[in-house]
Amino acid sequence: MKPICLIASAALLLAGCKTSNNININQHSGGQVQTTSRSEPVFYNGKTYQLDYSYAKSSKAFDMRVSGMGPKQQKDAEAVATSGLRYFACPDSQKSQMIGGPSYASGVWSVQAKCM
DSSP states (O other): OHHHHHHHHHHHHHHHHHSOOOOOOOOSOOOOOOOOOOEEEEEEEEEEEEEEEEEEETEEEEEEEEEEEOOHHHHHHHHHHHHHEEEEEEEEOOEEEEEEEEEEEEEEEEEEEOOO
């Protein structure tokens, strides 16, 4: 190998190893609401519940269902629904908020919520 090629190869190798004080970190800000329907098991207070939701274009909100809780667990159902929506659908800069109150029928809490 010619000396000039050896020097050029070494320079390229060292340039690839050079450290930089300027590190670019892409922050996830803004973003879009994830409107895809979803069904997820959610672990909450030592138990696993089922969270299902779908996006309703007409109301621009999510119709959410929490299964596995009893009729006296309204606050727990609200917490699972809003925190689940915030985690799965809302961009990092947004929170989830319930619209109206939840209702309970046949072992399922129904909640309507949106990202704010």
